[in-house]
Amino acid sequence: MDTLSDQQRELIKKMSDDRLKEKLSAAGIPASVIDTLARPALLDLYSQLVATGRDKLPPATAESLPDIELEKDA
Numbered sequence: 448m449d450t451l452s453d454q455q456r457e458l459i460k461k462m463s464d465d466r467l468k469e470k471l472s473a474a475g476i477p478a479s480v481i482d483t484l485a486r487p488a489l490l491d492l493y494s495q496l497v498a499t500g501r502d503k504l505p506p507a508t509a510e511s512l513p514d515i516e517l518e519k520d521a
Contacts, residue, residue, distance in 0.1 A: 450498045459494055467493050474502055 451459070462470070467489045468481050474496050484492065496502040 451494055455497060456494070459490060459497065462493075464489060470502065471496070 459467075464486055467486075471481050471489065471493055472478060476492070481489070493502065
């Protein structure tokens with residue numbers, strides 16, 4: 448957390464556990480890992496993601512969305 452700005456640190460510290468878990472999950476951390484972590488570890492892991500810029504998902508584009516075929520009732 449030392450590499451983050453004071454503002455970033457405060458925002459992360461104020462996050463609820465649920466919000467931290469949500470953010471970590473969105474960043475690709477498996478739920479099986481997230482569920483085993485206590486709050487200090489959640490804070491540390493998320494702050495590492497923020498510090499390295501991996502907390503942001505790339506914007507979805509039409510090319511990155513999966514093809515979905517809907518079955519039509521005949």
